[in-house]
Amino acid sequence: IITSTSVTLFIFARFVLALGEAGNFPAAIKATAEYFPKKDRAFSTSIFNAGATVGALAAPVTIPFIAKAWGWEAAFLIIGALGFVWMGFWVFIYKKPEVHPRVNAAELAYIQQDKESESVVEEKVEEAQEKKLSFAQCFKFKQTWAFAFGKFMTDGVWWFFLFWTPAYLKSVYDMDSTQAALPLFVLYMITLLSIIGRWLPSNLVD
DSSP states (O other): OOHHHHHHHHHHHHHHHHHHHHTTTHHHHHHHHSSOOOOHHHHHHHHHHHHHHHHHHHHHHHHHHHHHHHHHHHHHHHHHHHHHHHHHHHHHOOOTTTOTOOOOHHHHHTTTTHHHHHHHHHHHHHHHHHHOOGGGGGSHHHHHHHHHHHHHHHHHHHHHHHHHHHHHHHHHHHOOOOTTHHHHHHHHHGGGGGGGTTTTHHHHHH
């Protein structure tokens, strides 16, 4: 009964965590679009995408020790509480650039340099929304397939490493969660190389 309850509570906690994580990337994309002109968005996207890995970097050097000291429930509670602290900062500090008191006129002009072309895009988006494309109709566009293929080729590898590396280190090298902290940290640190994704393709083309 205890085992069944623990697994159930773990699944429930992970489900709630997933709900919170789901809004991260749409919010980051929106913030990027609001604060960066088109020419800078690829680089800023690579930064926040790499920033998402910071959690994976911090996890092996913090969560195992918290769980070992106070139990896995405490690991969820402490890390979850930090998320609410960050959300509080975001809610009270983040504002659109045109109304943000710390964005000066020169910065605002730089941010909005694509405003005319974007207004045309927004009109097209509104027209597309009026048509209300179904989910199945999205597969008629090559952009959908390009995005899906890219995610298929990368996410499988990343999540495989994320979920199975700790088990591999335990079964092959008999490492517990605290002993595996350093190799996991190094592994996840490699993913920060996504920052170069902004300029590497353009340099290869040139």
